[in-house]
Amino acid sequence: MARDLAALDYTVDAVAELLGPEAHAALGRDQVVPALVATRVAGEDPVREPLGAVVRFFLLARPLAAAALDAILPSVRSEGLMALGLASSESRTAPHDAGTLAAAVDLRPYSWDARDGEREVWVASDLAAHQRQGVLRRDHVLGIGQASATLVQATARRPVDRALDLGTGCGIQALHLLEHARHVVATDISDRALAFARFNVLLNAEALRVDPDRPEDRIELRKGSLLDPVAGERFDLVVSNPPFVITPRTPSERAEDQFTYRDGGLPGDQLVSTLVGGLGEVLAEGGTAQMLGNWEIPAGQAWHERVRGWIPEGLDAWVLEREEVGPGQYAETWLADASQQRDPAAYEDAYAAYLADFAGRGTSAVGFGVLWLRRPAEGQGRLDRFEHLAHPLEQPIGPHWAAAVARADWLAQHPDLASERLLVAEDVTEERHQRPGAEHPGVILLRQGAGFRRTALLSTELAGFASACDGDLTAGQIVSALAALLDRDDPAFRVGLLAEARSLVEEGFLGPADGRGSAADRKSGSVRDAVSVNREETA
Template sequence: MSETARPALTPDIPRSDDLPLLQALHADLTSVDFTADAVAELLGDAASEALSRDQLIPARIALEPHAQEPLAVVVGLWLLARPQAAEALDAALPRTGTAGLERLGLVERDDAGAVRAAVDLRPYAFSDEAAETRLWVASDLGAHQRPGVLRHDHVLGIGQASTTLVQITLRAPVDRALDLGTGCGIQAFHLLRHARHVTATDISERALAFTRFNLLLNAGALELDPAALDDRVSLRLGSLLEPVAGERFNQVVSNPPFVITPRHAGENEDEQFTYRDGGLPGDAIVSALFRELPGVLEPGGTAQMLGNWEITEGAGWEDRLRAWLPDGAGAWVIQREQLGPEQYAETWLRDASEGRDPELYARSYRDYLQDFAGRAVGAIGFGMVLLQAPGEFPLRRFEEITYPVEQPLGPHLLAALGRRAWLAGHELAEEALVVAEDVTEERHQRPGAEHPGVILLRQGAGLRRTTLLSSELAGFVSACDGDFTAGQLAAAVVSLTPGPEEISDADRVAALLDEVANLVLDGFLIPGA
């Protein structure tokens, strides 16, 4: 079902069926300089950082000396959820005015006649090699802006998970891209910079309505024709891959509702938070995507997502993930965090502000623990997933990296896939290699020792790996200046270092080249010019 062509008339969302009024709002927001940089300058560093943690008080204090300034009025209304006088809004946004904001569903009157925010509307910007893209993104108000437990059809704004997915996504020109579970549209905005056409799906009609509003409000910056939105974007309502059955894509990104939430006999969908709860037991949503996403990819295509997975007591964290993959599909999974059942329950109860209702909190906490115990879940993992279309030599890599990595990580993941392809297409022994620019070496030895006992290579960029080197491999790396082939260097190193008599020099060279290939794959060594 395509949602793109029809106006958004879903209750309690901003309307997108009045293009002249949207254009007037765009002009007003531009005139008032409602940008991330201008807001940060207005509030100051400390208040801005507090606001990023959903703490409003420092920002409210910072705004007091500027209360009548147009930008302060807009910031107070939408970011701080402070009611504003209609006259102040009319002056700050003269083309739209309070009446126009009400027609668009962005504000509402309180009992005293003041104007308060009906949605969250905030500036967002990102850069690529071509230019900076500045947008405004509407979503539902958060719990820090409007008291009470979140509504169950809450449309999430730009959060940590969505920006993490943005940062890890591969950015290369593609023909067709899919944003599965679009929410307010954040992934689609980025995909439009390098995809000819983007299909965005969601199980929530409210989410699609927010996405449509955001696309049309930012049509100019996203290079969209509001009168022909379908030329670049298709919005579709439905669960998982149902809305795109039979179609294929070059790239898929998804921030799915991966939170593992206890299910109850007789519950209905209205009791679930659609932005995070998939409505299936355990990690079945993530499992389904592991199994099904490779099948919607064109040859050479990739899918990336974030996810939670249950780790059975006594098993390896990756055991169940490996079993989910279809034959021939590639996967690169990086687990970033593990939480125990208690920590996990506390995290997601806090996320929905359920602690404001003590009885609900206690009941829900118990439900989490009983649910996990029933499946012998010892921990819950969180991480980044990259899936590949089925091929002859699928990538299968499962690793745990819990320390900070460089962001954006997407370019480094893309480069790693490129190095793997290079290795598959070249005879390593015949190629010259050099040490990557971000790589350093550490040597550790006991005082008075003749030789180091530990030799480490460290990366300063990307995944910032550290690897332990044997003396042979260290000698090889130190000689990688691009003048000799890997085969020549390996033979020279083996001839200069004694080895076990039962292993031939040829076998030692082959083993050394296998280790060298791993250094190339991880980016410590790269092909010479």
């Protein structure tokens, strides 16, 4: 199968080129008609038709004649597709045509930037709502959705010995972990999910440097709930896109009534809180965990107060809340996710059950975000940070998150910032705003163009400090020069300005010069030049 797909050049770039920008973007929104049109046009070109046919079959879920599949996939052929469970003889348009096959799965190319170049793989999962009729099957195995992409982008990648992918689904997180972990354990409660994950590892064994005869040397697949399959073990990195969706529970509910890819089977947000509370038992010293989650926000309580209560003693925590929605919008999102609106009567009952469930616990909103946890090693800082960031972040955010944690560790190791030389980060710009006709600006801002894309409001003194951070002078020398120029030579001024500077380092506007030496050849201005523009404003 892998040989046939490679021969077809079934890659992300080739598919994008075949479809064209508009149809490719529409397919990303689950709209298949523009892609159907594009593949029909491609079908008129004998060179492009094989790739167009594979796209129609696996991405657009349109049936193909067995003879056509035999021609474009000559090694695996239609018999092999059926043996692998990738195709079925049942066709939506021609159910009685024995010579026609329909895709039984979504099989798509996927790529990412690896350390040694771009990594190209193929990922199989169940057909999504736009590719099939009716409500999704309860053991549906999700493909590369928005949530899984969010976790991929948020994970701080680093070489590790052992990594855990908890709730692996189709295995997308595990595929990424194999890039930088010596050994990976992937768990799931669903047999079907583990089968997809195993298939995807074997299909991409060569690209992932996995021996197909001994895949267990690099990756183990284990069945079980939450941390049960790894009890007593320790990992350097844990990632999880768990079934965090909050869904109403009923007394008569059975496990087979739940959508296993998203429903945790526990009331409210108990699955996420339980998982977070147990992560301390599996993290090695210096080990980190990154996971997605939902949390209920009780009326009259801040979201971070509730989530902070989940963090085990001794673990660092940095939680980003990316979105908050009301109970109604939350219900609509997840009912549509499983195509439950296709059964109007069931949709009405389910929607009402969501509202009653949230009301029963006094839930006023639901938050969604990313959690970063660490068991700190000696010399590392302590983090207890909870923030709501709804604006767009640079993706992938993982490398920037890792850099932010490294800065926090650096600050912990350098409590006296006065003796350190600092530099303004390369992506930082300054903005000054003033009313028409005003002599001096009323607002001075620093903005990050990358990473978390934060904005900092500066006093004129802090703006002068930042302007002088070119690596030449220590922070203490800059503060002393500012104090002299602004006639503020009192201890409170010095302590306060160094504390504000420390915050700018923490947020990534400033960073340590890292021994790069003098920046005089890059920036010839002195401290006096940097602050003279602020002197009259301060006065």
